[in-house]
Amino acid sequence: MPDPLLVVTAVAAEADAVRAGADPRHLDARQIVVAPVGVGPAAAAAGTARLLATARYRAVVSAGIAGGFAGRAPVGGTVLAARSIAADLGAESPAGFLAIEELGFGTSVLPADPDLLTRLSTALPGAIVGDVLTLATVTGTAATATALAERHPGAVAEAMEGFGVAVAAAGLPFAELRTISNPIGPRDRGSWRLKEALEALSTASAALWKSCG
Numbered sequence: 001m002p003d004p005l006l007v008v009t010a011v012a013a014e015a016d017a018v019r020a021g022a023d024p025r026h027l028d029a030r031q032i033v034v035a036p037v038g039v040g041p042a043a044a045a046a047g048t049a050r051l052l053a054t055a056r057y058r059a060v061v062s063a064g065i066a067g068g069f070a071g072r073a074p075v076g077g078t079v080l081a082a083r084s085i086a087a088d089l090g091a092e093s094p095a096g097f098l099a100i101e102e103l104g105f106g107t108s109v110l111p112a113d114p115d116l117l118t119r120l121s122t123a124l125p126g127a128i129v130g131d132v133l134t135l136a137t138v139t140g141t142a143a144t145a146t147a148l149a150e151r152h153p154g155a156v157a158e159a160m161e162g163f164g165v166a167v168a169a170a171g172l173p174f175a176e177l178r179t180i181s182n183p184i185g186p187r188d189r190g191s192w193r194l195k196e197a198l199e200a201l202s203t204a205s206a207a208l209w210k211s212c213g
């Protein structure tokens with residue numbers, strides 16, 4: 001029996017949506033383990049590392065809802081990360097944001113496993129493949145949305161966990177799968193389309209099992 005696939009989400013509602021798309025036989029046989037590990041990159045990294053320390057897994061997927069950049073990923077859409085990028089890991093300066101690479105302290109960019117990404121994008125032909133930003137703070141102004149979009153021309157979405165999960169995966173095949181609940185921009189939590197995004201997450205998760213189960 002191959003080691004199971006680990007799917008980590010931030011909150012229980014996302015884990016439930018992922019499980020709803022899975023074949024119950026895969027869940028019962030623990031070929032797939034779905035676990036909510038908390039909101040934000042620190043909780044995601046710590047929770048994923050704890051799970052990986054206590055059992056063997058063949059690959060790790062960070063899954064959940066996300067904000068979409070206007071004109072790049074619509075609400076209800078599905079996104080696969082080519083790269084998960086820690087977009088606020090660095091330093092401010094009068095000349096603008098300096099990424100951690102410019103400070104000489106490592107990387108803010110972790111690519112998806114090429115084989116896993118190919119299998120997922122084949123199983124999800126409607127998914128948008130692009131960079132997904134990880135931020136500890138949800139963007140809530142047009143100015144920040146514009147600055148991020150300009151700094152990351154390949155970014156299609158932002159969420160709060162992917163880079164943390166990728167760091168914890170530490171060499172295991174990693175991918176990030178997101179469905180879009182809201183446009184990135186001025187905060188309007190009431191307009192988030194949670195039901196639509198969670199339904200899209202269940203649909204995407206059915207394809208996930210077909211390609212990786």
Ligand SMILES: O=C(O)c1cccc(C(=O)CC[C@H]2O[C@@H](n3cnc4c(=O)[nH]cnc43)[C@H](O)[C@@H]2O)c1
Binds near residue numbers: 183184
């Ligand atoms: O209240 C609910 O019923 C509910 C159901 C599912 C998920 C939630 C969340 O609040 C999930 C938080 C999670 O969502 C990601 N996210 C979504 N939109 C954005 C965004 O615009 N910028 C950054 N992150 C976003 C994020 O990964 C959070 O962990 C509530």
